[in-house]
Amino acid sequence: MFKLSTSLRAIAGALALGVVCASALAADKVVAITSFVEHPALDAVRDGTKDELIAEGFEPGKNLKWDFQSAQGNAGTAGQIAKKFVGDNPDAIVVIGTPSAQPMVASTKTIPVVYSAIADPMAAQLVKDWKPSGTNVTGLSHMLDPVKQVEIIRRVVPNAKRVGIVYNPGEANSVSALNNIKGELQKQGITLVEAAAPRSVDVAPAAKSLIGKIDVMYSTTDNNVVSVFESLAKVCNDAKIPLIASDTGSVKRGAVAALGVNFYDLGRQTGRVVARILKGEKAGDIASSTSKNLELYVNTAAAQKQGVTLTPEFLKSATKVLN
Amino acid sequence: MSLYTLWGALEIGLIFSLVALGVLISFRILVFPDLTVDGSFPLGGAVAATMIAAGFDPFLSTFVAILAGAVAGFITAWLNVRLKIMDLLASILMMIALYSINLRVMGKPNIPLISEPTIFTVLQPEWIPDFIARPLILLVVVTGVKLLLDWFFSCEIGLAMRATGANARMARAQGIATGRATLAGMALANALVAFAGALFAQTQGGADISMGIGTIVIGLAAVIIGENILPARRLVWTTLAVILGAILYRFFIALALNSDFIGLQAQDLNLVTAVLVMLALVLPMGKRKLKLLKKGA
Numbered sequence: 001m002f003k004l005s006t007s008l009r010a011i012a013g014a015l016a017l018g019v020v021c022a023s024a025l026a027a028d029k030v031v032a033i034t035s036f037v038e039h040p041a042l043d044a045v046r047d048g049t050k051d052e053l054i055a056e057g058f059e060p061g062k063n064l065k066w067d068f069q070s071a072q073g074n075a076g077t078a079g080q081i082a083k084k085f086v087g088d089n090p091d092a093i094v095v096i097g098t099p100s101a102q103p104m105v106a107s108t109k110t111i112p113v114v115y116s117a118i119a120d121p122m123a124a125q126l127v128k129d130w131k132p133s134g135t136n137v138t139g140l141s142h143m144l145d146p147v148k149q150v151e152i153i154r155r156v157v158p159n160a161k162r163v164g165i166v167y168n169p170g171e172a173n174s175v176s177a178l179n180n181i182k183g184e185l186q187k188q189g190i191t192l193v194e195a196a197a198p199r200s201v202d203v204a205p206a207a208k209s210l211i212g213k214i215d216v217m218y219s220t221t222d223n224n225v226v227s228v229f230e231s232l233a234k235v236c237n238d239a240k241i242p243l244i245a246s247d248t249g250s251v252k253r254g255a256v257a258a259l260g261v262n263f264y265d266l267g268r269q270t271g272r273v274v275a276r277i278l279k280g281e282k283a284g285d286i287a288s289s290t291s292k293n294l295e296l297y298v299n300t301a302a303a304q305k306q307g308v309t310l311t312p313e314f315l316k317s318a319t320k321v322l323n
Numbered sequence: 324m325s326l327y328t329l330w331g332a333l334e335i336g337l338i339f340s341l342v343a344l345g346v347l348i349s350f351r352i353l354v355f356p357d358l359t360v361d362g363s364f365p366l367g368g369a370v371a372a373t374m375i376a377a378g379f380d381p382f383l384s385t386f387v388a389i390l391a392g393a394v395a396g397f398i399t400a401w402l403n404v405r406l407k408i409m410d411l412l413a414s415i416l417m418m419i420a421l422y423s424i425n426l427r428v429m430g431k432p433n434i435p436l437i438s439e440p441t442i443f444t445v446l447q448p449e450w451i452p453d454f455i456a457r458p459l460i461l462l463v464v465v466t467g468v469k470l471l472l473d474w475f476f477s478c479e480i481g482l483a484m485r486a487t488g489a490n491a492r493m494a495r496a497q498g499i500a501t502g503r504a505t506l507a508g509m510a511l512a513n514a515l516v517a518f519a520g521a522l523f524a525q526t527q528g529g530a531d532i533s534m535g536i537g538t539i540v541i542g543l544a545a546v547i548i549g550e551n552i553l554p555a556r557r558l559v560w561t562t563l564a565v566i567l568g569a570i571l572y573r574f575f576i577a578l579a580l581n582s583d584f585i586g587l588q589a590q591d592l593n594l595v596t597a598v599l600v601m602l603a604l605v606l607p608m609g610k611r612k613l614k615l616l617k618k619g620a
Contacts, residue, residue: 038590069580070589075534076335076541077576077592079527083331083454084580098433099531106437106528107454125435125529
């Protein structure tokens with residue numbers, strides 16, 4: 001025997017309360033923002049977006065309702081947040097991270113959605129290309145511009161003819177980063193020499209196999225390589241091969257230099273796009289883009305070990321110089 | 324709280340009710356603490372998304388996803404029954420292995436299904452908006468699954484499975500092949516979970532390698548909430564109870580998402596959900612105590 005118990009009644013009451021209170025809050029403009037998890041890079045994007053909106057004259061609590069939700073790493077919750085945002089019908093939605101972006105884009109075709117910190121928005125099917133989408137979606141990717149990456153390689157080693165890369169063929173992001181830079185290197189007449197490292201323990205042997213065949217070593221944000229970056233740096237130190245990374249965190253771990261994304265700045269760029277939408281532009285008319293202001297980190301101690309002399313101009317252009 | 328939020332909670336609640344039914348079979352009926360769920364849920368999503376993206380029919384893709392889940396559950400049970408690995412450990416091993424297998428199946432960590440046909444786009448009549456159509460389709464699916472399970476557990480094989488969980492030694496004495504019953508039951512449980520994963524990927528715009536994290540916790544919570552709000556001895560009612568439990572759990576999350584008016588923030592979400600679930604479990608007990616007190620007086 002059973003009875004629908006008191007708890008059910010309590011829930012019904014609480015739900016009713018939620019409806020009343022949600023409708024009582026109304027502000028001039030509403031921005032709903034969600035990230036899949038909370039971690040330093042993604043939080044920096046969120047804070048950058050907020051600060052830029054304040055700079056543009058949209059102040060949370062005054063003339064802007066700022067609704068932040070984190071899925072706390074749970075895919076089901078990310079789906080529910082997407083539904084909640086559609087129901088709240090804000091002026092713009094910001095989504096940070098692919099697992100939060102996909103259910104959002106799948107849930108609304110009308111509310112403007114600005115994605116941010118998505119490595120490959122085309123592979124995630126958020127937009128078709130970098131042009132204005134014509135849909136309700138636009139945003140910022142942290143994909144690295146291959147032209148700028150090759151430029152850094154050439155500034156460190158001006159006469160580089162052969163570039164080596166150690167990568168994990170099983171990691172999608174790594175493979176796409178590799179193909180990304182491969183084309184640009186070919187254009188400039190530089191050969192790319194690849195060595196596969198399916199496991200972290202394979203990184204050092206793979207790097208050693210490249211010695212003698214390359215003038216400079218480049219690393220993508222491959223998880224295997226980044227996790228044992230010191231062992232890659234050691235191989236390069238021993239062989240006096242300059243090592244260039246593509247994330248600033250790897251510079252203090254032994255790379256000569258890296259031109260990487262500043263996630264706070266990516267957030268500021270995101271905020272600018274949101275502000276344009278709040279001022280009346282259509283999301284579909286705004287082109288997707290990548291981070292504009294990259295940060296250059298340089299490690300002079302590593303340069304010495306790997307036999308590179310860095311020009312004073314290069315050091316001057318660095319955001320941060322480590323010794 | 325908006326209508327969208329409520330329909331959305333119903334949609335995801337119905338999907339997770341299939342997980343809850345799977346967990347009911349493993350944890351309650353077979354008494355097999357099964358963590359495979361955290362791997363078989365994304366396995367279902369991975370198989371369905373990969374096949375749909377490759378151009379296969381969404382119904383066929385979903386069916387293959389269900390079979391993949393059944394195989395996963397079968398292997399977990401096989402590790403336990405044939406190789407004598409402790410049940411909990413067997414399921415943990417399978418859960419870990421499935422992470423790599425899911426990456427292999429997808430070939431990358433994320434497969435989007437934003438413009439591809441899904442079983443929902445095929446079934447959905449044009450005049451119903453999809454935020455209403457999807458929960459309605461799911462309601463039909465879940466009701467069908469529930470009725471099939473009720474029938475299954477009243478027929479001979481199903482009863483043998485229940486006997487295996489209730490008292491394995493007694494069941495063996497009655498001539499039931501308890502090993503085989505466990506293998507079949509675990510396959511069935513994880514097939515349901517993979518089915519949920521396949522439906523989840525098709526409603527949420529794609530499959531992601533991270534989509535399985537915490538599935539077992541949600542499934543267990545749904546079972547326990549369900550058993551609490553609808554305590555019943557007959558399995559027909561228990562299956563209904565866990566479905567309600569799964570939906571209710573999603574309503575709690577929807578409520579927690581809308582709790583900013585009492586000064587709560589995004590990071591409080593899981594805490595609020597936990598407190599709401601706790602209240603749902605404790606309140607009926609308080610009522611019983613109250614009754615007892617009245618009787619005493």
